[in-house]
Amino acid sequence: MSDKNMKLNLKVWRQKDPRSEGQMVNYSLDGVSPDMSFLEMLDTLNEKLTKEGQDPVAFDHDCREGICGSCGIVINGKAHGGLGKMTTCQLHMRKFKDGDSITLEPWRAKAFPVVKDLVVNRAAFDRIIQAGGYVSVNTGAAVEGNTHPISKGAAEKAFDAATCIGCGACVAACKNASAMLFTSAKIAQFSYLPQGQVERGRRAQTMVAAMDAEHFGACTNEGECEAVCPKGISMKNITRMNKEFLTSSFSSSPDLD
Amino acid sequence: MKLDAKIPSGDISQKWTDHKSHMKLVNPANRRKHSVIVVGTGLAGASLSASLGELGYNVKTFFYHESPRRAHSIAAQGGINAAKNYQNDGDSIYRLFYDTVKGGDYRAREANVYRLAETSVKIIDQCVAQGVPFAREYGGQLSNRSFGGTQVSRTFYARGQTGQQLLLGAYGAMMRQVNEGTVTLFPRREFMDVVVVQGQARGIVVRNALTGELEAYEADCVVMATGGYSNAYYLSTNAKNSNVTAIWKAFKKGAGMGNPSFGQIHPTCIPQSGDHQSKLTLMSESLRNDGRVWVPKNKGDSRAPSQIPESERDYYLETRYPSFGNLVPRDVASRAAKKVCDEGRGLGATGNAVYLDFRDAIKRMGGQKIAEKYGNLFEMYENITGDNPYETPMKIYPAPHYTMGGLWVDYNLMTTIPGLFAVGEANFSDHGANRLGASALMQGLADGYFIAPYTIADFIASTNISKVDVNHDAFKESISQSQNKLNKLLSINGKKTVMEFHRQVGRIVWDEVGMSRSGPRLEKAIRDIQNLRAEFWENVNVPGSSQDLNQSLEHANRVADFLEFGELMARDALSREESCGCHFREEYQTPDNEAKRDDVNGAYVAVWEYKGDNVTPQLHKEALSFEYVKPTQRNYK
Amino acid sequence: MSRFCSFLNSTIGRKVLMALTGLGLALFLLAHVAGNLVILVSTTAFNQYAHALTSNLALLYTAEAGLIALFVVHIVLAIQLTRRNRAARPVAYYRVSNTGRSRRFWGSSNMAISGLVILIFIVYHILHFKFGPSYSTIEGETPMRDLARLVFEEFAKPSQVAIYEIALLMLGMHLWHGFRSLWDTLGVGTSRCDKLIKRITHAYVIVVIGGFMMIPLWIFLTGGAA
Numbered sequence A: 001m002s003d004k005n006m007k008l009n010l011k012v013w014r015q016k017d018p019r020s021e022g023q024m025v026n027y028s029l030d031g032v033s034p035d036m037s038f039l040e041m042l043d044t045l046n047e048k049l050t051k052e053g054q055d056p057v058a059f060d061h062d063c064r065e066g067i068c069g070s071c072g073i074v075i076n077g078k079a080h081g082g083l084g085k086m087t088t089c090q091l092h093m094r095k096f097k098d099g100d101s102i103t104l105e106p107w108r109a110k111a112f113p114v115v116k117d118l119v120v121n122r123a124a125f126d127r128i129i130q131a132g133g134y135v136s137v138n139t140g141a142a143v144e145g146n147t148h149p150i151s152k153g154a155a156e157k158a159f160d161a162a163t164c165i166g167c168g169a170c171v172a173a174c175k176n177a178s179a180m181l182f183t184s185a186k187i188a189q190f191s192y193l194p195q196g197q198v199e200r201g202r203r204a205q206t207m208v209a210a211m212d213a214e215h216f217g218a219c220t221n222e223g224e225c226e227a228v229c230p231k232g233i234s235m236k237n238i239t240r241m242n243k244e245f246l247t248s249s250f251s252s253s254p255d256l257d
Numbered sequence B: 001m002k003l004d005a006k007i008p009s010g011d012i013s014q015k016w017t018d019h020k021s022h023m024k025l026v027n028p029a030n031r032r033k034h035s036v037i038v039v040g041t042g043l044a045g046a047s048l049s050a051s052l053g054e055l056g057y058n059v060k061t062f063f064y065h066e067s068p069r070r071a072h073s074i075a076a077q078g079g080i081n082a083a084k085n086y087q088n089d090g091d092s093i094y095r096l097f098y099d100t101v102k103g104g105d106y107r108a109r110e111a112n113v114y115r116l117a118e119t120s121v122k123i124i125d126q127c128v129a130q131g132v133p134f135a136r137e138y139g140g141q142l143s144n145r146s147f148g149g150t151q152v153s154r155t156f157y158a159r160g161q162t163g164q165q166l167l168l169g170a171y172g173a174m175m176r177q178v179n180e181g182t183v184t185l186f187p188r189r190e191f192m193d194v195v196v197v198q199g200q201a202r203g204i205v206v207r208n209a210l211t212g213e214l215e216a217y218e219a220d221c222v223v224m225a226t227g228g229y230s231n232a233y234y235l236s237t238n239a240k241n242s243n244v245t246a247i248w249k250a251f252k253k254g255a256g257m258g259n260p261s262f263g264q265i266h267p268t269c270i271p272q273s274g275d276h277q278s279k280l281t282l283m284s285e286s287l288r289n290d291g292r293v294w295v296p297k298n299k300g301d302s303r304a305p306s307q308i309p310e311s312e313r314d315y316y317l318e319t320r321y322p323s324f325g326n327l328v329p330r331d332v333a334s335r336a337a338k339k340v341c342d343e344g345r346g347l348g349a350t351g352n353a354v355y356l357d358f359r360d361a362i363k364r365m366g367g368q369k370i371a372e373k374y375g376n377l378f379e380m381y382e383n384i385t386g387d388n389p390y391e392t393p394m395k396i397y398p399a400p401h402y403t404m405g406g407l408w409v410d411y412n413l414m415t416t417i418p419g420l421f422a423v424g425e426a427n428f429s430d431h432g433a434n435r436l437g438a439s440a441l442m443q444g445l446a447d448g449y450f451i452a453p454y455t456i457a458d459f460i461a462s463t464n465i466s467k468v469d470v471n472h473d474a475f476k477e478s479i480s481q482s483q484n485k486l487n488k489l490l491s492i493n494g495k496k497t498v499m500e501f502h503r504q505v506g507r508i509v510w511d512e513v514g515m516s517r518s519g520p521r522l523e524k525a526i527r528d529i530q531n532l533r534a535e536f537w538e539n540v541n542v543p544g545s546s547q548d549l550n551q552s553l554e555h556a557n558r559v560a561d562f563l564e565f566g567e568l569m570a571r572d573a574l575s576r577e578e579s580c581g582c583h584f585r586e587e588y589q590t591p592d593n594e595a596k597r598d599d600v601n602g603a604y605v606a607v608w609e610y611k612g613d614n615v616t617p618q619l620h621k622e623a624l625s626f627e628y629v630k631p632t633q634r635n636y637k
Numbered sequence C: 001m002s003r004f005c006s007f008l009n010s011t012i013g014r015k016v017l018m019a020l021t022g023l024g025l026a027l028f029l030l031a032h033v034a035g036n037l038v039i040l041v042s043t044t045a046f047n048q049y050a051h052a053l054t055s056n057l058a059l060l061y062t063a064e065a066g067l068i069a070l071f072v073v074h075i076v077l078a079i080q081l082t083r084r085n086r087a088a089r090p091v092a093y094y095r096v097s098n099t100g101r102s103r104r105f106w107g108s109s110n111m112a113i114s115g116l117v118i119l120i121f122i123v124y125h126i127l128h129f130k131f132g133p134s135y136s137t138i139e140g141e142t143p144m145r146d147l148a149r150l151v152f153e154e155f156a157k158p159s160q161v162a163i164y165e166i167a168l169l170m171l172g173m174h175l176w177h178g179f180r181s182l183w184d185t186l187g188v189g190t191s192r193c194d195k196l197i198k199r200i201t202h203a204y205v206i207v208v209i210g211g212f213m214m215i216p217l218w219i220f221l222t223g224g225a226a
Ligand SMILES: Cc1cc2nc3c(=O)[nH]c(=O)nc-3n(C[C@H](O)[C@H](O)[C@H](O)COP(=O)(O)OP(=O)(O)OC[C@H]3O[C@@H](n4cnc5c(N)ncnc54)[C@H](O)[C@@H]3O)c2cc1C
Pocket: B039, B040, B041, B042, B043, B044, B045, B062, B063, B064, B065, B068, B070, B071, B072, B073, B074, B075, B076, B077, B078, B079, B080, B162, B163, B189, B190, B191, B192, B225, B226, B227, B228, B237, B238, B239, B242, B243, B245, B246, B282, B401, B402, B423, B424, B425, B426, B437, B438, B439, B440, B441, B442, B444
């Protein structure tokens, strides 16, 4: 095994706290096994730094299987490494070669301030959901589950949109730091389902307003978000959101006043 | 410690209904004045926060994640059970109740399990109403699949991401309440202590992970929804930050700890690939429907699997359990894998892996069909291991996955500390000694949506809750204790990293309190953990300061608790002199190496009471009686 | 705030206006290239066509006013949105690279630059042609401006040809991305018609930009033989 181990040159963004200036710092790391995940490689670096009396690199992570949305590093200029349908925690070192130089940067957006090193604060996403990313139904008020048949196709489409993990790679990869892929995925999910119809127009209005209030950029339809999205959320959701927003802006529904 | 399970009287099918009808209520106009602290935003915590918020209580919700949606529940894959009987295959509330009690090897409380089965039906309705995109049939109806150990199809699912979809539903409902102003979120707060005033849980102390500040919050009551502690094993399928810290602190304040040694080891996980390994990934149990499990017959056979002729392969599950074959329950499959690996027939560099082979299935159904069924799992496997399971058999090995043990609660989900509740995986729960697949999600949501909101209201309405504020001495003392502990951790400046200690304690717990346990080895484990703990407090190296985001410090704080908790796990395993479910004591087995239960002496919940640091905790027993489901020996031969 | 105001204040609302004005401008270009291509067939017809357009002053001023409005709205919004987008990422990446699996290319990421070049070009272009030397001629019975001569004179100069070709390349990139993008912005480019829109965009750009590019090149290479 050990003969396959790699030596890497890492260039990592180090920033002490939100107020400090940060900078790229070089580290060289030996003995990286191709079987390691990217985060295990960082664990190894941190063990080494700790033993050397240096501050380990802070990075967000939890599930390490691509579903919680915690992890997120811009690797060599691409969010999550840019392979698509993959989070940083799922990326494995066999995708790199001995002697490679790798840059590691945090998501960069005004709406995602850096907390420390590679950790950013994505609470803006929660506030977007808070503005309307749900069906307003109180516990206990539900009708029998099979009351409203939902076609398989609609359920699948809704699911495709619903699988967003809220990682923020779309924002990181977008040149405009736009959160439209994230926001549209939620709006689109409910637009396909009967449960979502009652609040459909209102939801589009309140969620877009919340998104705008967070200082994200506007989409120019480049689709780099879709290309890095670990769940392959289609940019066509943005198209759908635009339509939802447009129709609700000019609809005469009394709920919208 | 007095254990009163407060099980209502009456027929099992009426207990909950009757109980609900006699509970005290809080006037809607007054609810705003009552505050509830919820720790955790997994299925249990999020659904509870949402429901309490809707009722009008003043809810404060704490979690260490950056966003509530990242709670570990998000990772659940397979599905959620409910006794809907949509498939007309004879399912019923009673049958789900029966299966769960039996699956738990008769170590769960009947009344609770019945209520769980009863509530399951409403959970699905609620989730559908929230827009959870469950799988559907062409006719638009909800679809079901069958899941380990049952003969009916009652599992609802959303592809392989059921937990995610359910959690996003509960999260949405909670965020709606945040918008309404009834729920306030406190992200990136690490639970440090529960504060008990005049015998009641009246608040908590948390560490703000961003500023390092210790903050105190007060409320009428406190709910722990902090999930499971499989990370005591270091390597598990749990999220990296899952911990025992929260419930351990509650234990130290007087809450009884139920069945701490009951942990489920899931048979089909991707094996460890090296020392760098940080966690294990679950491969859906459904793979055992078509894959065949085997190891070489001969020790140390290092040939490639394709070079090993049929006659030299040991399909050990099929030979040992001819009627269930590869589909035996989780605990049985896991133990069998361990056995063959212990015999030296395991695979790979570590010797801890068995084959899960799809060769025959591919031959029978064609690669196309297999890809349709398991395509994304195969992809995930290849991603992690670099091997293509269409060509070479998968390697799998059991891994810690779920903990049935947790804070002991009565029928009202209240711990032995008045005003301190526990919901979801954090309580000792309804699963006895073994949990059936797709039942944890059900339990978390049952607790959060439909049980705790009632019982908490009842508590508030019927208890004299005096005014307390965070300047009370109990809060101050808690803060200074917590601060001292953190300062101590930072000041040791030893030679070993936190990770090294976590690996070491995990190794001990895995070897001795894992799939197979024995008296002498458990005694040794207790000593080993004690020694390791002593070493930890002298030789751990925690870099950085306590004034900002310090992930090493957070980790150290958790490992310190695992180092205490691991010992309790071993003690619990040692004290239970029988084999049941996940708990296999080598001394208690049938002649053909199967688990041997002792229903005369073993039908109890072990509840541990804290007696002071470095003092052996005291064991109490809640006797279990089985009026409806009579214990029988499980047999899968 | 009325709903219309909040629509105009939203990012999506502004994008929609951007798309509508962009579409208007793109349609103008289609007409303009058609009209201009006439010059390669017959200078007489070209002059007559230009004359017809300019002699009806009411029509001319309305059209010009409309065109100016399209430009102004498009440009004002372009500035607003571009500034917003820049502000959304105050700290730049140390390293940026593309996945290569999206619509992103230099042109799509630099709409403001291509737009600016187009703006400068248009001012230059109008000064040269509309307000350039006014030769007169008589086509048939009618005296009119000999625009064709002006165009031929200009495109005999290599520098002019180069300026036009470069500007047109920029415009081509602007539209390669913009013409496709606008349908998504308007909410019509759903997955079902995405392929179609892509083809239409490519056809549009090839025809319009190709057509424009042909004119200076043809005139220059043939030495104004037609
Ligand atoms: C890989 C995997 C697959 C699974 N699949 C299934 C399945 O298919 N079906 C099924 O029924 N079950 C499944 N389970 C089990 C199920 O997912 C869990 O039991 C369940 O989700 C637990 O939910 P919870 O709400 O109790 O806790 P969690 O979801 O674990 O949430 C814990 C919460 O508590 C907070 N918290 C924890 N500790 C602290 C602390 N110290 N300080 C502050 N906050 C804290 C966290 O921030 C988090 O919000 C699976 C489990 C795993 C690991």
